[in-house]
Amino acid sequence: xxxxxxxxxxxxxxxxxxxxxxxxxxxxxxxxxxxxxxxxxxxxxxxxxxxxxxxxxxxxxxxxxxxxxxxxxxxxxxxxxxxxxxxxxxxxxxxxxxxxxxxxxxxxxxxxxxxxxxxxxxxxxxxxxxxxxxxxxxxxxxxxxxxxxxxxxxxxxxxxxxxxxxxxxxxxxxxxxxxxxxxxxxxxxxxxxxxxxxxxxxxxxxxxxxxxxxxxxxxxxxxxxxxxxxxxxxxxxxxxxxxxxxxxxxxxxxxxxxxxxxxxxxxxxxxxxxxxxxxxxxxxxxxxxxxxxxxxxxxxxxxxxxxxxxxxxxxxxxxxxxxxxxxxxxxxxxxxxxxxxxxxxxxxxxxxxxxxxxxxxxxxxxxxxxxxxxxxxxxxxxxxxxx
Amino acid sequence: xxxxxxxxxxxxxxxxxxxxxxxxxxxxxxxxxxxxxxxxxxxxxxxxxxxxxxxxxxxxxxxxxxxxxxxxxxxxxxxxxxxxxxxxxxxxxxxxxxxxxxxxxxxxxxxxxxxxxxxxxxxxxxxxxxxxxxxxxxxxxxxxxxxxxxxxxxxxxxxxxxxxxxxxxxxxxxxxxxxxxxxxxxxxxxxxxxxxxxxxxxxxxxxxxxxxxxxxxxxxxxxxxxxxxxxxxxxxxxxxxxxxxxxxxx
Numbered sequence: 001x002x003x004x005x006x007x008x009x010x011x012x013x014x015x016x017x018x019x020x021x022x023x024x025x026x027x028x029x030x031x032x033x034x035x036x037x038x039x040x041x042x043x044x045x046x047x048x049x050x051x052x053x054x055x056x057x058x059x060x061x062x063x064x065x066x067x068x069x070x071x072x073x074x075x076x077x078x079x080x081x082x083x084x085x086x087x088x089x090x091x092x093x094x095x096x097x098x099x100x101x102x103x104x105x106x107x108x109x110x111x112x113x114x115x116x117x118x119x120x121x122x123x124x125x126x127x128x129x130x131x132x133x134x135x136x137x138x139x140x141x142x143x144x145x146x147x148x149x150x151x152x153x154x155x156x157x158x159x160x161x162x163x164x165x166x167x168x169x170x171x172x173x174x175x176x177x178x179x180x181x182x183x184x185x186x187x188x189x190x191x192x193x194x195x196x197x198x199x200x201x202x203x204x205x206x207x208x209x210x211x212x213x214x215x216x217x218x219x220x221x222x223x224x225x226x227x228x229x230x231x232x233x234x235x236x237x238x239x240x241x242x243x244x245x246x247x248x249x250x251x252x253x254x255x256x257x258x259x260x261x262x263x264x265x266x267x268x269x270x271x272x273x274x275x276x277x278x279x280x281x282x283x284x285x286x287x288x289x290x291x292x293x294x295x296x297x298x299x300x301x302x303x304x305x306x307x308x309x310x311x312x313x314x315x316x317x318x319x320x321x322x323x324x325x326x327x328x329x330x331x332x333x334x335x336x337x338x339x340x341x342x343x344x345x346x347x348x349x350x351x352x353x354x355x356x357x358x359x360x361x362x363x364x365x366x367x368x369x370x371x372x373x374x375x376x377x378x379x380x381x382x383x384x385x386x387x
Numbered sequence: 388x389x390x391x392x393x394x395x396x397x398x399x400x401x402x403x404x405x406x407x408x409x410x411x412x413x414x415x416x417x418x419x420x421x422x423x424x425x426x427x428x429x430x431x432x433x434x435x436x437x438x439x440x441x442x443x444x445x446x447x448x449x450x451x452x453x454x455x456x457x458x459x460x461x462x463x464x465x466x467x468x469x470x471x472x473x474x475x476x477x478x479x480x481x482x483x484x485x486x487x488x489x490x491x492x493x494x495x496x497x498x499x500x501x502x503x504x505x506x507x508x509x510x511x512x513x514x515x516x517x518x519x520x521x522x523x524x525x526x527x528x529x530x531x532x533x534x535x536x537x538x539x540x541x542x543x544x545x546x547x548x549x550x551x552x553x554x555x556x557x558x559x560x561x562x563x564x565x566x567x568x569x570x571x572x573x574x575x576x577x578x579x580x581x582x583x584x585x586x587x588x589x590x591x592x593x594x595x596x597x598x599x600x601x602x603x604x605x606x607x608x609x610x611x612x613x614x615x616x617x618x619x620x621x622x623x624x625x626x627x628x629x630x631x632x633x634x635x636x637x
Contacts, residue, residue, distance in 0.1 A: 003401045003419065009417075023460075028572055071575035120585045230599050370468030 002030055004087075005258045010303060013080075014076065021077045025084035028057060033088040038348050040210040044203075046091060047210065048129075048171060055126020059085070059096055061104035068108065068116060068361045069124040075306040079251035083302075086252035087259045090358035091211030093252040098167045099123060101244030103130030104175050105333055106187055110231040111238065115189065119174065131172035133163035133216050134238050141371045143185075144177070144235050144384075148218065150179040156224040157181070157188060159196075162217050165365070170201045171215025176229070177218070178238050187229035187237060196221030207361040209354075243316045248364050250305060250322035253330035254298045255354040260330075260337035261291045263352050267341050273302060278340070287336045294329040301325060317379040324372035331359040388442030388502050388535070392433045392466065393424040393488055393493055393502040393514065396450060396457035400507065410602045422457040425503025428563040430461045431570040436535050443467045445495065449474060449487055455586060461475045462581035463573035470587045479509075480596035485517035497558060499540070504529045504562040512613060515562035525555035533568040 004011075005027070011019065032053060042049045048232075054060055063078050064070025073081075086093035104123050107115055122128040148161025159179050164342045169175070175190045190197055198217040205213060229237075265288055268279035278284050301322050308314040334356035338345035346353050363369050371386075380382045398404055399419040407414050422430075425517070433444040446461040448454050449472040458469045472491055478484045492500060500522075505512040519526035527533075532543035541554045543563060573581075615625045629636045 003399070016456055017578050017582055018461055019456065020460060020573055020581075021575060024463075024573050024575070024578070056574065059573055063573055066576075071579050073575065073579075077575075 002026055005295050006299075007292055008300065011124075013303065014080075018074075018080060019075045021065065021073070022080040022084060024057060025059065025081045026087075028053070029084050029088040029092075034094060034351075035349075037089050037092075037210060037354075041089070041348065041354055042210045044205065044210075046095065046168075046171065046212045046297060048212075050092070051095070051126040051302065053126070054096065057126065058124075060126055061100045061108075061120070061124040063100075064104065064120070066106055069121040071108065075309040076303070077245070078212070079302055081250040082234055082248040083255040083258075084368070085255065087255035089210050090252065090256055090362055091208050091353065093248065093255070094167050094211050095117075097245045097252070098132055099130055099249040100134035101248055102241050103174070103176055105244045106229060106232075106237070106241050107189075110187055110229040112226070115229070126198075128173040128353055129168055129171045129206050130174045130176065131166050131168040131214075131216075132170075132238075132241065133166050133175050133177040134242075135163060135165050137162055137215075137287050139166045141368060143238065146178065146180060146185070146379060148179040149182040150186065150228075152181070153222065156222060156226075157228060159188060159190065159218040159221045159223065162215065164215050165202070166214050166216050167208075167365075168212050169216055170199050171212050172199075175216060176241075177216070179218075181228075181376075184233065185235050185238065187232040188223060189227040189229065190221065190223055191227075194221055194223060207357040209357075217227070224354055237317070240283060242366055243319050246323040247305070247309065249325045249362060249366055250319065251302050253326045253359065254295060254302060256359060256362075257291070257295050257298070257326075257333040258329035260334045260352050260355050261288070261295055262339040263350055264291065264337035265290065266345070266351075270377060271342075278353045284340060287340060291333045291336055294333060297328055298322075298326040317376060320367065320372040320375045320379075323367065324376070327363050328369055331356070331363055334359050388436060388440040388499065389495070389497050390430045390433045390437055390442050390444045391497040391500045392426070392444060392446045392447050392461065393492075393518075394430065394448045394457055394461055395423045395503075395506045395508075396420045396448065396454040396533065397423045397506050397508040400424075404606065406603050410604070411600050412603065415487070420453060420456065422460045423503050423506045423508075424459075425507070425563055425565075426500045426506060427464075427503075428467060428562075428565065428567050429501035429503050430464050431568045432533060432561070432563055433499075434571070435557075436499065436533075438468075440537075441536065442498075442624055445470060445497075447472060447488065447491060449484060449591075450477075456588055459489045459581055460493040460573060462584050463578040464571055465577055467584075469584065471586050471588050473588055473590050476593060478593045478596055479600055480598045481511040481513035482598075483593045484515060485514050485521060488514070488592045489518055489521040490591050492518070492629060493553075497627045499535065499557060500524075500556050500560045502562055504564050514603065515560055517562060520561050522558075524560060526560035526562070527553055527555065528562045529564045530561050531564050533561060533567065546612070 029215050046165050058071045062071045062073045107119050150159050173192050177188045196219045200215045228342045268284050271278045297300045337352045399421045402418050405414040437444045444466040445468040446466045447470045527542035529544050530542045534541040537554050544551050615621045
C-alpha cells in the first residue's frame with residue numbers, strides 16, 4: 001500500500017483504530033478513485049457514482065453519533081479521512097466537506113428532530129446529496145451583506161435571491177440556504193424540484209474540474225414552515241458550519257501536498273539531465289526539502305488542532321490559522337512540484353498540475369487566504385481591519 | 388457453520404526491508420506491518436460463507452503483541468471472534484507454527500479452516516498442508532473458486548496449465564489464492580465495532596524449530612543492460628543474442 005510522507009513518525013501517535021481508518025480511506029482512494037480521476041477531470045465532471053461507496057464506508061458525517069447513522073469518530077480519524085480523500089483530488093474532499101460539514105452538520109446542530117430523522121441517515125449513507133448556499137454573486141467575503149431574503153407566508157416561507165459558487169449544487173437533493181428573515185440570517189432546507197428554485201451548472205472552470213459547482217436561483221420559491229432550521233440565529237450559524245468545513249480543508253490540502261511531493265521526489269530521482277538524476281542538484285534538493293518540511297509542519301498543526309477540537313478547546317481562529325497556512329503551503333508545494341517535473345508537470349499524466357489548479361480554488365473558498373489573515377490579525381491585535 | 392481463519396501479520400509490500408546485523412532476521416523497527424494479502428482473501432471468503440450459511444468466523448493468529456493490529460483488521464472486516472495465540476518463543480519453522488495452531492484449532496471444533504496459500508514474508512507455503520496432516524482432515528490448496536454446502540466443499544485449484552476441480556467432506560482446510568474474491572474494505576462502523584470485541588488470548592507451548600535460519604541476504608544486484616549497437620545494422624546481432632544468449636525467442 002502507498003506509504004505516506006511521515007517524516008516525524010506521526011503515525012506512531014495514532015491509535016489502532018485511527019490507523020485502520022486511514023488505511024481504509026487510503027486503499028479506497030488508491031483502488032477506486034485514482035484510476036478514474038484523470039478522465040473525470042478532463043471531462044469536467046464529478047464521479048457521482050462514488051458517493052454511495054463513500055457512504056457505505058462511512059466517510060460522510062463520520063463524527064456524528066451512531067444513533068443518527070454516523071460512526072462516532074474523533075477528529076483525528078475524521079481529519080485523516082479528509083487528507084486521504086484529497087490525496088485523490090480536492091474535488092473528492094470538497095464533496096465530503098460540503099456533505100459532512102455544511103449539510104449534515106447544520107441539520108444535526110440546528111435542525112428539528114423531524115429534520116434529523118428525515119435527512120441525516122440518507123445523507124450519511126450517500127443516498128441523498130446536499131449543498132450549502134451562503135455565497136452570493138456580490139457577497140463573498142462579506143456574507144453579512146447578503147441580499148437573499150425569506151418572507152413569512154401563511155404556509156411557510158418565500159425565498160428570493162441568488163447563491164453563487166455552490167459545490168454539489170446541481171447534484172443536490174437538498175440545499176441548506178441562508179437568507180435574511182426580518183434582517184436576521186436563518187437557515188432553510190430547500191428540496192430539489194421546489195417551484196421557483198432553479199440550478200445552473202457553472203462551466204469553464206480551470207480548477208476543481210472534477211467537482212460540481214452551480215448557481216442557485218430562488219424566485220418566489222415557497223417552502224413549507226417545517227423547512228426552517230429552528231436553531232439558526234444570525235451569521236454565527238453559517239460561520240459555525242464553515243469552521244467545520246475549514247477544519248477538513250486544513251487536513252485535506254496536506255493530502256494534495258503529499259501527492260505532489262511524492263510525485264516530484266520520484267521524478268527527481270529518475271529524471272536524468274547532464275548524466276545525473278535531477279535530485280542530485282542543489283536547486284532541486286532545496287525545493288524537495290522545503291516541501292517535506294512544510295508538509296511535516298502542516299501535519300503537526302493538524303494533529304494538535306484535532307486534539308484541541310476533541311477536547312473542545314478549539315477556537316475558530318485556530319482553524320483559520322491551519323486553513324490559511326496549510327492551503328498556502330500546499331499551493332507552493334504544488335507549484336514547486338510542477339517546476340521539478342518541467343514540461344511533464346503540465347501534463348495530466350501526472351497528478352501535480354491537477355492538484356495545483358485545484359488548490360487555487362481551495363485558497364479562495366471557505367474564507368480566502370486574505371480574510372483568514374484579517375481574522376487572525378483581529379484576534380491578536382483586537383483591531384478589525386476588514387473595512 | 389463454524390469457520391476458522393488463520394492469519395499472519397507480515398511487512399507491507401511497500402516497505403523497504405533491511406536485513407538485521409546478524410543476518411538472521413530483518414530490522415523490524417520502522418516496518419509497517421499489514422495483514423497478509425492471501426489471508427485477507429481467506430477472511431473475505433470466510434465472511435461470505437458465514438453470511439450465506441449463518442455461520443461465525445473466528446480469526447486466529449500466532450505472534451508477538453504487534454500482531455493484534457492484523458487481528459483488528461480482520462475483525463474490522465467483519466469477523467466475529469479472535470484468538471491471539473501467545474507462545475514462549477517465536478517459531479520460524481512452519482512445522483512448529485502449525486503444531487501450535489493445531490492445538491488451538493482442535494479445541495474449536497471448526498467445520499472449515501481457511502488460510503492464505505502462503506505468507507508474503509517467508510513464503511514457506513506449508514502451514515495448510517501440515518495442518519491437514521496434524522488434524523487428519525482433507526485440504527484443498529491454492530483455491531480460486533469455492534462452493535460450500537452443509538457437509539462438503541467443491542473447490543477449483545490452479546494447476547500447471549489449467550484448473551483442477553476437487554470435492555471433499557467437511558471439516559476441511561482451504562488455502563486461498565488470488566482470484567477467489569475481492570476482499571472488502573473495513574468500513575468505519577466495522578472498525579469501531581471491532582474495537583469492542585475482546586481478543587481471546589491462549590498461551591501455547593511450541594515445539595523447537597527443526598530448521599534453522601543460517602543467513603538472510605539481499606538478492607544479487609541486476610547486471611547492467613547491454614547495448615548491442617544503433618540503427619538497423621544492430622538488429623541481426625540483437626536477434627542472435629535474444630535467441631542464443633537470452634533464449635527468449637526461437
